[in-house]
Amino acid sequence: MDDKDRDREKEATSLCRTVQENYESAAFPNLENNELEHLASCSACRNWKEDIDSLTEMAESMPSFDVSESLTQKILASVKEEERERRSLLQTPLAICLLSAFAWLLLFQDSLESVWGLGSWLLALVTIAGFKSLLVDGNPRDNLQKSL
Amino acid sequence: MNWIIDQVSHQTQNRDYLRDLSDQELIALTLAGNDRSFEMLVRRHQKQVYNFVYQMTRNHDESADMTQETFLKVYRALGSFDREREFKPWLLRIARNSTLNQIRRQKPDASLDDGEIYIKEPSTGEDASRRVEENLSRAAFEKALSDLPDSQRDTFLYKYHQDLSYQEISEIMGISISSIKSLLFRARDSLRKRLSLGESGLVEEQE
Numbered sequence: 001m002d003d004k005d006r007d008r009e010k011e012a013t014s015l016c017r018t019v020q021e022n023y024e025s026a027a028f029p030n031l032e033n034n035e036l037e038h039l040a041s042c043s044a045c046r047n048w049k050e051d052i053d054s055l056t057e058m059a060e061s062m063p064s065f066d067v068s069e070s071l072t073q074k075i076l077a078s079v080k081e082e083e084r085e086r087r088s089l090l091q092t093p094l095a096i097c098l099l100s101a102f103a104w105l106l107l108f109q110d111s112l113e114s115v116w117g118l119g120s121w122l123l124a125l126v127t128i129a130g131f132k133s134l135l136v137d138g139n140p141r142d143n144l145q146k147s148l
Numbered sequence: 149m150n151w152i153i154d155q156v157s158h159q160t161q162n163r164d165y166l167r168d169l170s171d172q173e174l175i176a177l178t179l180a181g182n183d184r185s186f187e188m189l190v191r192r193h194q195k196q197v198y199n200f201v202y203q204m205t206r207n208h209d210e211s212a213d214m215t216q217e218t219f220l221k222v223y224r225a226l227g228s229f230d231r232e233r234e235f236k237p238w239l240l241r242i243a244r245n246s247t248l249n250q251i252r253r254q255k256p257d258a259s260l261d262d263g264e265i266y267i268k269e270p271s272t273g274e275d276a277s278r279r280v281e282e283n284l285s286r287a288a289f290e291k292a293l294s295d296l297p298d299s300q301r302d303t304f305l306y307k308y309h310q311d312l313s314y315q316e317i318s319e320i321m322g323i324s325i326s327s328i329k330s331l332l333f334r335a336r337d338s339l340r341k342r343l344s345l346g347e348s349g350l351v352e353e354q355e
Contacts, residue, residue, distance in 0.1 A: 067215070072190060072191065
């Protein structure tokens with residue numbers, strides 16, 4: 001094998017690599033003209049391309065499964081349960097605070113015949129209203145959901 | 149994003165409206181308290197998550213459990229999701245990590261239920277022989293695929309079965325795009341070496 005043959009072989013190998021890399025990373029029409037010509041004439045590249053096409057076709061044709069409605073409902077139920085737990089964690093300290101404030105206002109502030117006394121009753125009313133919305137109306141997020 | 153929330157709070161009477169919203173918009177609504185939006189996210193992505201997990205576990209019960217766990221984790225972490233980014237790679241990354249953790253917890257000799265997936269109703273004559281041939285080819289392909297290192301197999305399936313982009317795979321696996329390309333190249337090379345291609349399809353290489 002003389003130097004010219006060696007150069008030609010080197011060039012062909014390099015072109016094979018380029019064609020294969022480009023074919024892998026891009027859609028077929030994106031290959032350059034000389035790469036397309038090479039693909040048509042080089043049996044090694046042609047075989048390589050057929051192999052790759054078969055492999056990708058095999059992967060694409062692997063079965064894909066539908067998800068049952070029962071699984072969907074299971075997922076949604078677990079999310080709802082999570083939300084309920086989160087809410088109860090938030091609501092417990094809030095309820096304790098409101099109850100303490102209410103008790104404090106009733107026990108210590110209601111006898112004062114002053115602006116403070118009046119204020120305390122107003123605060124008590126607000127507290128009761130707060131309790132009502134918490135216990136009767138539920139969370140605003142529920143209301144939005146109910147309206148849907 | 150707030151204007152969308154205002155807009156949708158009036159329009160969510162119509163459930164179909166949610167179908168037209170992007171993942172990011174549905175996330176914003178979920179965070180604002182609209183649980184129907186999260187349901188839409190679940191319905192939109194559950195099939196892909198299920199099949200994505202199935203490719204790793206090869207077990208339907210585990211895939212169902214992992215799909216449920218994935219969406220629960222997503223719901224918990226939704227507040228920390230960067231809405232400038234794509235939702236799907238983030239979701240699939242959670243699915244992948246959860247499944248990998250689950251696989252690690254399991255016994256190494258846990259059985260796989262492949263095989264059942266290709267069994268279809270009995271048929272006769274040429275149709276039957278063609279189907280047998282197809283199943284054998286697929287079985288050989290599946291076997292070769294399962295013999296690949298996990299990262300190569302996963303990359304190959306993400307690209308050609310899940311039809312994910314290099315960018316998405318890169319985000320899911322937490323590695324660079326060039327590493328993805330390299331894994332993909334090695335996966336295909338290994339598969340070509342393990343399988344030879346006959347006229348009727350893939351045939352397992354004689355060793």
